Amino acid sequence: MSMKVLLYSGSWNLVKQSGVGQALLHQQAMLASKGVATTRVWENDASVIHVNTVFPDTLWAVRKARRKGMLVVRYAHSTMEDFKQSFVFSNVFAPAFRRWIRFLYQQGDVVVTPTPYAKRLLESYGVTRPIIVLSNGVDTTRFFPSGEKRKVFRKRFGLANDELVVISVGHFIERKGILDFLALA
Incomplete structure (x- = not known):
């Protein structure tokens, strides 16, 4: 069985x-x-x-x-x-x-x-x-580096190719680190 x-x-x-x-x-x-x-x-x-x-x-x-x-x-x-x-x-x-x-x-x-x-x-x-x-993991078939998507993203938001960009995903609340993220930014 x-x-x-x-x-x-x-x-x-x-x-x-x-x-x-x-x-x-x-x-x-x-x-x-x-x-x-x-x-x-x-x-x-x-x-x-x-x-x-x-x-x-x-x-x-x-x-x-x-x-x-x-x-x-x-x-x-x-x-x-x-x-x-x-x-x-x-x-x-x-x-x-x-x-x-x-x-x-x-x-x-x-x-x-x-x-x-x-x-x-x-x-x-x-x-x-x-x-x-055991890590929750990331679906690497869905989330992976893409030069093409990078170019589209930078163009959409008017970012230069050499400009440093920091992105985070999560709720905008303290326990998810929003204050740390803002301090770092």
Whole structure:
């Protein structure tokens, strides 16, 4: 019997446009590229569940997966440090959020996080499950250097060929580094 992975997509409408939603789609594409079957609906033949979100519905999903004998992969996209400065009063709720995500991440057979920094944070929270660092990655078939696109971009924005240009992609909020970006610019 070959392996099938359930990519749990509860609360999909809340995350589909976010980095977490894009990560789920990236996981689906990468698993498919390795010949691993995936599904986003509950099927009896799935042997692993990947859980990317930290919403309350994931408690139900993990418990159901455990009853079915599935292995649980928890993705640690969120940390308390990322949560801070993300909305009004987020700093007040940050300690409770830290306890919540520690509880959720402890439910995984393994926890996957994108950076060594995030791994150290999770360990400092007391997460004792095995933590694997695995970059979210970049789709190099979509994002790659292109001399032609470079020329079009420079012409469109009136930039000289030798002019230094710094570009960043992300939300214009402090926790995503907008203040550092502006200071650097």
